[in-house]
Amino acid sequence: DADVTQTPRNRITKTGKRIMLECSQTKGHDRMYWYRQDPGLGLRLIYYSFDVKDINKGEISDGYSVSRQAQAKFSLSLESAIPNQTALYFCATSDLDATGGYGYTFGSGTRLTVV
Amino acid sequence: AQKITQTQPGMFVQEKEAVTLDCTYDTSDPSYGLFWYKQPSSGEMIFLIYQGSYDQQNATEGRYSLNFQKARKSANLVISASQLGDSAMYFCAMREVVYNQGGKLIFGQGTELSVKP
Numbered sequence: 116d117a118d119v120t121q122t123p124r125n126r127i128t129k130t131g132k133r134i135m136l137e138c139s140q141t142k143g144h145d146r147m148y149w150y151r152q153d154p155g156l157g158l159r160l161i162y163y164s165f166d167v168k169d170i171n172k173g174e175i176s177d178g179y180s181v182s183r184q185a186q187a188k189f190s191l192s193l194e195s196a197i198p199n200q201t202a203l204y205f206c207a208t209s210d211l212d213a214t215g216g217y218g219y220t221f222g223s224g225t226r227l228t229v230v
Numbered sequence: 231a232q233k234i235t236q237t238q239p240g241m242f243v244q245e246k247e248a249v250t251l252d253c254t255y256d257t258s259d260p261s262y263g264l265f266w267y268k269q270p271s272s273g274e275m276i277f278l279i280y281q282g283s284y285d286q287q288n289a290t291e292g293r294y295s296l297n298f299q300k301a302r303k304s305a306n307l308v309i310s311a312s313q314l315g316d317s318a319m320y321f322c323a324m325r326e327v328v329y330n331q332g333g334k335l336i337f338g339q340g341t342e343l344s345v346k347p
């Protein structure tokens with residue numbers, strides 16, 4: 116099983132619908148992140164959480180909300196999806212120090228299309 | 231604010247040749263980390279190489295090396311002996327220190343590399 120699992124892998128939804136993307140990890144990392152990837156813009160941070168009680172907005176949090184249900188689970192919600200939220204979404208985790216190259220672990224991504 | 235810039239949206243290289251992908255960064259923190267990731271068409275993020283701001287020597291990992299020029303704030307990725315499987319999107323990223331510990335990764339826009347046979 117993957118260290119960081121994202122579900123679903125692909126999703127098509129209609130404008131105005133609420134949708135949740137889920138992320139679970141077996142790394143035992145305290146820190147979790149949600150990123151969004153758009154062509155030509157790289158990955159941009161939506162929300163991050165350094166522990167269960169710590170939730171922080173990233174660069175592009177408008178239109179999104181998150182829930183950290185446990186150390187291992189971090190969910191991203193789109194309350195009312197709109198077409199410009201069509202993107203590839205990544206969940207990532209990191210250990211406390213995130214030192215060295217392997218401090219971060221990425222999920223396989225969720226490809227979301229809003230029609 | 232910290233920032234990563236990749237100015238090459240797309241690059242072509244002939245198979246077996248070397249290629250350099252550019253990355254410049256901006257930060258006022260003395261402690262930071264620089265990463266390169268590869269993203270093939272399947273979409274996953276694959277870690278390639280890491281350079282810490284205090285590392286004296288340039289990082290190397292197999293065919294990948296990082297040309298770290300601290301004064302110029304550049305962290306270019308060099309791929310030697312390109313292979314067809316190197317065709318992918320490449321991202322440069324910087325770790326932003328938060329609470330004196332490793333924190334968020336900030337990404338550049340990416341460079342799409344195409345290797346020609």
